[in-house]
Amino acid sequence: MSVPETRDALPTGIVAFLFSDVEASTRRWEQYGEAMRDALRRHDEIVRNAIEARRGYVFKTIGDAFCAAFSSAADALEAATDAQRRLEGEDFRAVDGLRVRMAIHAGETDERAGDYFGSAVNRTARLLSAAHGGQVVLSAYAAELAFEKLPDGITLRNLGTVPLRGIKEPERVYQAVGFGLRSEAKPLRALETPPNNLPRQSTSFVGRNDDLARVEALLDEGSVVTLVGAGGIGKTRLALEVAASRLNDERDGVWLADLSAVGDPELIASTILSAVGAELSHDRDPLNDLIGYLQGRQLLLVLDNSEHLVADVAPIVAHLVEQCPHLTVLATSRSPLDISCERIYRLATLDAVSAVRLFADRAQAANPAFRVEPKLAAVEAICGRLDGIALAIELAAARVRTMSVENLASHLELRLLTGGRDRRPRQQTMRALIGWSYELLSGDERRVLRRAAVFLKGFTLGLAAQVCGAESEDEWRIFDLLTSLADKSLVVVDVEEADQRYRLLEPIREYGWDELVEAGELADARRRHAGAFAAFAAAAYEEWEAGPGDDWLARVERELANLRAALRWSLEEKNDTALGAQLVAAATIVFLRLGLLSEGIEWYERTTASCAGLPSGVEARLRYGLSMLYSNVGADDRCLEEASRAVELYRRNGDERGLARSLSQVASRHAFASRNREAKAAAQEALALARIADDRRLLADVLRRCAESFGDEGHDAVRARYEESVAVFRSLGRDDDTSRALQWWGQWENNIGDHLNAAQRLLEAAQLTDRDTALVFLTNDIASAYLAAGDRTRAEPFARRALTLATKAGHDVLAALAISYLAVIASEKKPQAGARLIGYAEQRLRIFGWELLPPDPATIARLHELLRRELPESELAILFAEGADWSEERGFTEAFSS
Numbered sequence: 001m002s003v004p005e006t007r008d009a010l011p012t013g014i015v016a017f018l019f020s021d022v023e024a025s026t027r028r029w030e031q032y033g034e035a036m037r038d039a040l041r042r043h044d045e046i047v048r049n050a051i052e053a054r055r056g057y058v059f060k061t062i063g064d065a066f067c068a069a070f071s072s073a074a075d076a077l078e079a080a081t082d083a084q085r086r087l088e089g090e091d092f093r094a095v096d097g098l099r100v101r102m103a104i105h106a107g108e109t110d111e112r113a114g115d116y117f118g119s120a121v122n123r124t125a126r127l128l129s130a131a132h133g134g135q136v137v138l139s140a141y142a143a144e145l146a147f148e149k150l151p152d153g154i155t156l157r158n159l160g161t162v163p164l165r166g167i168k169e170p171e172r173v174y175q176a177v178g179f180g181l182r183s184e185a186k187p188l189r190a191l192e193t194p195p196n197n198l199p200r201q202s203t204s205f206v207g208r209n210d211d212l213a214r215v216e217a218l219l220d221e222g223s224v225v226t227l228v229g230a231g232g233i234g235k236t237r238l239a240l241e242v243a244a245s246r247l248n249d250e251r252d253g254v255w256l257a258d259l260s261a262v263g264d265p266e267l268i269a270s271t272i273l274s275a276v277g278a279e280l281s282h283d284r285d286p287l288n289d290l291i292g293y294l295q296g297r298q299l300l301l302v303l304d305n306s307e308h309l310v311a312d313v314a315p316i317v318a319h320l321v322e323q324c325p326h327l328t329v330l331a332t333s334r335s336p337l338d339i340s341c342e343r344i345y346r347l348a349t350l351d352a353v354s355a356v357r358l359f360a361d362r363a364q365a366a367n368p369a370f371r372v373e374p375k376l377a378a379v380e381a382i383c384g385r386l387d388g389i390a391l392a393i394e395l396a397a398a399r400v401r402t403m404s405v406e407n408l409a410s411h412l413e414l415r416l417l418t419g420g421r422d423r424r425p426r427q428q429t430m431r432a433l434i435g436w437s438y439e440l441l442s443g444d445e446r447r448v449l450r451r452a453a454v455f456l457k458g459f460t461l462g463l464a465a466q467v468c469g470a471e472s473e474d475e476w477r478i479f480d481l482l483t484s485l486a487d488k489s490l491v492v493v494d495v496e497e498a499d500q501r502y503r504l505l506e507p508i509r510e511y512g513w514d515e516l517v518e519a520g521e522l523a524d525a526r527r528r529h530a531g532a533f534a535a536f537a538a539a540a541y542e543e544w545e546a547g548p549g550d551d552w553l554a555r556v557e558r559e560l561a562n563l564r565a566a567l568r569w570s571l572e573e574k575n576d577t578a579l580g581a582q583l584v585a586a587a588t589i590v591f592l593r594l595g596l597l598s599e600g601i602e603w604y605e606r607t608t609a610s611c612a613g614l615p616s617g618v619e620a621r622l623r624y625g626l627s628m629l630y631s632n633v634g635a636d637d638r639c640l641e642e643a644s645r646a647v648e649l650y651r652r653n654g655d656e657r658g659l660a661r662s663l664s665q666v667a668s669r670h671a672f673a674s675r676n677r678e679a680k681a682a683a684q685e686a687l688a689l690a691r692i693a694d695d696r697r698l699l700a701d702v703l704r705r706c707a708e709s710f711g712d713e714g715h716d717a718v719r720a721r722y723e724e725s726v727a728v729f730r731s732l733g734r735d736d737d738t739s740r741a742l743q744w745w746g747q748w749e750n751n752i753g754d755h756l757n758a759a760q761r762l763l764e765a766a767q768l769t770d771r772d773t774a775l776v777f778l779t780n781d782i783a784s785a786y787l788a789a790g791d792r793t794r795a796e797p798f799a800r801r802a803l804t805l806a807t808k809a810g811h812d813v814l815a816a817l818a819i820s821y822l823a824v825i826a827s828e829k830k831p832q833a834g835a836r837l838i839g840y841a842e843q844r845l846r847i848f849g850w851e852l853l854p855p856d857p858a859t860i861a862r863l864h865e866l867l868r869r870e871l872p873e874s875e876l877a878i879l880f881a882e883g884a885d886w887s888e889e890r891g892f893t894e895a896f897s898s
Contacts, residue, residue: 010057010114016073016106016142017116017124018056018080020047021065023099023133035094040064042090043098050083059115069109069116073138073145076104077176080136081151085180088134099133104142126164127171134182140172154178155209158216160249177209179357195253197275198243205241206361207354207390208234211347215242218343219300219328223321226306226331229347230489230505231437232391235332236304238347242330243302250328252297260305265312272316276301287316291323298326307334307488308440314339334437334489346489349388349505356383358390362397363405370400378405385409387506434511437490444470448481449490449504450519453512454529456561458494458503463562466532467525501558526569530579533559533566537586541621544589545657547697547732553771556590563587571606578614581607585618588625592632595773595809600629620649624662631665633813634850640669657698660689664705671708672853683709697737700728704741708748718748739768743778750781751854755789776805776814783821788855792825799825803895812888816844819895820856824863826898831870832879833898838863839883840891 022028022043028036043064051058051068054075060067070076080102092098105127107120123139131137138146143156150156156174163170182204205212215238218225227235243254257275262268269286273279278293280286294301301320306313314337317329321341331337336344350358359379360372372379382405386392399408438446451468452459459467464482465475482502485491490508494501504512516522540556543549563583570580584603591600604626614622627643630636643665650658663686670679683706690702707721722745729738746761759782766778779802786795799821806815820841827834838860845852852860867876886894 010059010111011069011071012111013108014106015109015111015116015120016070016076016104016145017121018051018068018070018076018102018104019066019124019128020080020083020100020102021063021128023101025064028095028098032095039092039095039098043087043100046086046090047083047100050079050086053082054079067116067121072149073104073106073142074149074151076106076142077136077138077146077154078151080104081154081176081178081181084134084136084182088180088182101128101131101133102136103128103131103138104136104146105139106142106145123164123171127173130162130164130173136176136181138174138176140174143174151178154181155213157209157212157245158249160246194247194250195277196243196247197255197277198240198247199256201237201240201244204361205237206358207350208238208241211238211345212241212245215330215345216245218345219246219330222341222343223327224317224329224331224337224339224342226333226336226342226344227347228333228336228344228489230349230389230508231334231434232389232507233347233349233489234390235347237390239302239304239330239332243300246300250298250300252299254300254302256302256304258304259309259313262309265309268309268312268316272301272303287319291320294320294324294327296326297324300328300330303329303331305333306331306337307437310335310337313337335487350383350390350393351388352380352383355386355388355393356380359383359393359397362394363400366398366401375405378409381409385506389505389507392507434508437488438511438515441485441488441490445481445485445488446515448478449485449508450512450515451521451525451528452491452502452504453509453516454522454525454565455503455509456565458501458558459562460501463532463536464502466535467528527574529562530566530569530574530576530583533562534579534582534586537563537583537590541586541589545661547734553593557594560590560594563590567603571603577607578618581614581618581622585622585625588622588629592625592628593771593773595776595811597629597633597811601626601633604629616649616653617655620646620653620655620658620662623649624658624665627662627665631669633848634853636669636672636851640666640673643669656689657693657695660686660693660698660702663689664702667709668705671706671711676709676712679709680712682706696728697732697734700725700732700737700741703728704744707744715752719745722748735768736771736774739765739774739778742768743774743781746785747781747853750785750788753788753855755785755855759785759789759794772805772809773811776802776809776811779805780814780817780821783818784856784859787821787824787859792828795821796825800896803892807892812844813848813850815892816841816848817850817856819891820845820860822895822898824859827863827866827870830898831867833894834863835867835871835876835879836883836886837891837895837898838867839880840886840894841883842880843884844888844891 022040047066048058051066054070056068056070056075056079058066058068068076068079070079084100084102087098087100103124105120105124107123108118109120110117127137127139137159138156147156154176155178157177159173159175161170161172215225215227219242227239229235240256243256247254255276257272259268259271262271269290270280273286273290273293276293276299278289280289303313303317310333313331317331317337318339318341321327321329336342356372356376356379359382360370363370363372382396383393386396396408438449441449447470448464448468452464454467455463461475461479461482465473465478469478482491486493486502490504492503492505494503513522516525536559540552543552567580567583567587570576570583584607588600588604591597591603604622607622623642624646627639627646630639630642643662646662647659647666650662663682667679667682667686670682686702686706690699693699703721703725707718707725710717710721722741725741726738726745729741742761742765746758746765749755749758749761762778762782762785766775766782769775769778779798783795783799783802786792786798799818803815803818803822806818819837823834823837823841826837871879883891
């Protein structure tokens with residue numbers, strides 16, 4: 001017996017008790033002797049440490065049993081779950097494993113001489129005797145006390161009410177479940193197994209504990225609950241887990257009726273009758289027999305796989321619950337029963353963490369040597385590719401018997417997702433499972449589903465009408481078909497989006513793609529898709545020119561994967577330069593605003609060889625868009641060349657808006673190169689056109705670009721135009737455009753040497769945007785201004801943030817620029833580190849062709865002067881060369897740690 005040294009510290013009043021013991025310990029002592037002694041020493045250490053770490057007091061030990069008291073039920077639960085996880089992680093194979101059961105109850109107690117007495121102690125002991133090894137069970141009162149502060153990742157599963165030996169009232173019991181704990185819902189030992197026909201589960205239940213709790217709550221509220229979800233998502237397994245958890249709540253048991261093999265609606269009632277163990281009379285209707293059998297019974301009926309008979313199952317279920325007051329029905333289907341008493345629970349795919357856990361669990365069952373940690377990236381890729389569909393993940397995991405995870409990830413196709421001879425035939429392959437659903441669809445539903453396979457990352461109703469619709473079929477007809485497919489769990493609907501979006505789970509999309517090929521419709525569907533997104537991109541461009549809405553960027557970013565797919569088909573597969581050029585011309589602004597500069601340039605350069613013959617309006621837009629991309633990567637000469645071509649094309653077309661924009665781009669490039677006469681001529685024409693157009697946003701944009709072209713009139717003339725640009729943008733309520741104008745203004749102030757004023761303008765700009773693609777430029781600019789002013793302390797946080805944002809965005813040029821600033825900052829105290837960093841940064845900037853703009857050349861020159869004062873030339877040359885040879889990963893690592 002163990003008693004705390006300080007009795008004053010013992011919990012009093014309402015005390016939470018945690019009791020534990022080792023299941024079948026006597027047999028293990030007899031069989032394993034000394035090995036059992038060693039195992040129990042480790043067991044005692046783990047359990048005691050877990051209790052004492054949560055302020056618990058071990059007031060008694062009897063053999064391998066612990067009795068501990070806590071002031072809080074939440075502390076007792078945290079100690080129990082921590083101890084169980086640690087015990088699960090130990091290697092107890094020398095004694096055929098150790099299974100420890102634990103029970104928690106709370107109540108008023110009588111403490112005497114460091115020991116506890118009373119009914120709460122007795123009830124905890126009875127509760128422990130009802131548990132199985134590996135379980136942590138709680139009384140209803142303890143669960144209520146612990147619920148508000150459950151340990152991370154832990155939920156409580158309702159095991160029902162059970163009688164405890166020697167205690168008058170039955171106890172409602174809960175089991176703690178979560179990561180690292182055993183989750184099997186075994187009937188507690190206090191009861192004989194209630195009548196049921198549930199199949200024994202040979203695999204663990206993973207990742208659905210929250211769903212389990214929600215479905216149980218729905219069953220408590222109503223008589224019919226339908227689990228709805230895509231094939232293979234895990235409806236049946238969840239239903240069986242719910243059923244097992246309610247075994248002790250249903251007086252007459254829990255019964256499963258599998259309807260998957262029933263093809264004739266006339267056999268539904270007799271199949272259910274057989275499942276619940278009743279007999280069919282020869283002179284009565286099976287439904288009447290079923291009602292007669294169920295009317296006086298309290299039971300849970302699980303109707304599994306109802307989708308192919310849903311129209312016939314629905315009225316039967318409605319009739320049963322109307323006539324049988326103590327009947328509860330849990331159905332699984334890919335579409336709801338659509339009856340008034342039904343509560344629908346739509347089962348989502350597994351989240352990323354649960355999907356990985358499921359894969360790891362099933363892979364280890366297939367290959368005990370498999371460990372997920374060193375293969376995590378490949379496993380995450382597989383689970384993402386399979387969209388969290390449980391059956392698909394299980395079938396993929398089974399492949400680790402014969403394939404490496406990396407090989408599986410790179411060759412993942414529906415044909416690989418096979419296995420499980422003990423599964424139903426349609427669940428032995430993922431293709432068969434989806435095919436089962438596909439064959440139940442109408443012809444129009446099949447057509448929409450397979451054509452929707454050309455979309456990536458989802459689509460809107462309007463886009464679906466263009467790609468999936470038949471001739472003369474309007475949006476409302478497509479809406480009805482998509483709604484029907486969503487009801488059948490073949491299409492996912494995101495109703496939270498302002499513009500409601502639809503998508504196919506990836507295995508269903510792959511199946512639909514194969515059906516498109518089989519039907520000979522793939523080329524037509526892809527042509528429609530490319531045309532739809534050419535129109536989408538064109539509309540997005542027009543909106544951007546006229547003044548985009550606040551959600552413009554979010555809307556176009558959602559369609560980025562589809563735009564890329566349309567571009568690939570047009571330029572790589574179909575070789576349709578005209579369509580590809582339309583897409584590139586319209587999408588350039590998308591790539592610009594999302595910071596995908598190199599990608600945008602690459603798509604453009606694929607079209608330039610065949611620009612001859614393009615409509616001049618398309619080519620003008622193409623050239624102007626490319627000039628903006630070149631501008632943002634510092635390729636000023638190329639920017640000027642493309643903007644000048646755009647001027648010629650817009651002028652030829654009589655497009656004064658486009659001409660004003662492209663002239664302002666020409667003016668800005670000439671101004672940056674100090675070609676004042678050319679800059680001012682272009683700027684004056686651009687501003688005249690903008691003012692005539694009576695478009696205030698266009699005017700503000702042209703003012704921004706042309707401000708520096710009036711430098712020969714003095715600094716105040718430049719500031720006046722920047723001020724006017726900012727004021728107009730502010731009056732229009734356009735924060736993003738205002739931020740960009742302030743940024744240009746700040747950059748100019750920095751160039752002319754007014755560095756602190758520059759920093760002020762740039763900080764104002766940063767406060768008006770939350771876009772990472774804008775902030776990566778701004779934070780670099782702010783760091784540049786403060787460094788030029790000699791303030792390394794203020795510069796450092798902005799340079800570090802710029803590097804973080806550039807790394808996240810994959811903007812290698814701006815990452816290298818940020819590292820050059822960090823080199824300046826580091827060199828003051830660590831000249832060797834600074835020399836290596838600037839060696840790396842300058843090499844990267846040379847590779848990218850980036851030309852430093854004032855005041856950066858002067859800042860870098862001062863850095864080199866400092867390094868030459870601190871270090872010998874021979875050492876400097878070695879340090880510069882070392883940095884220049886760094887990989888990108890090494891450069892980022894060294895910069896972040898500088």
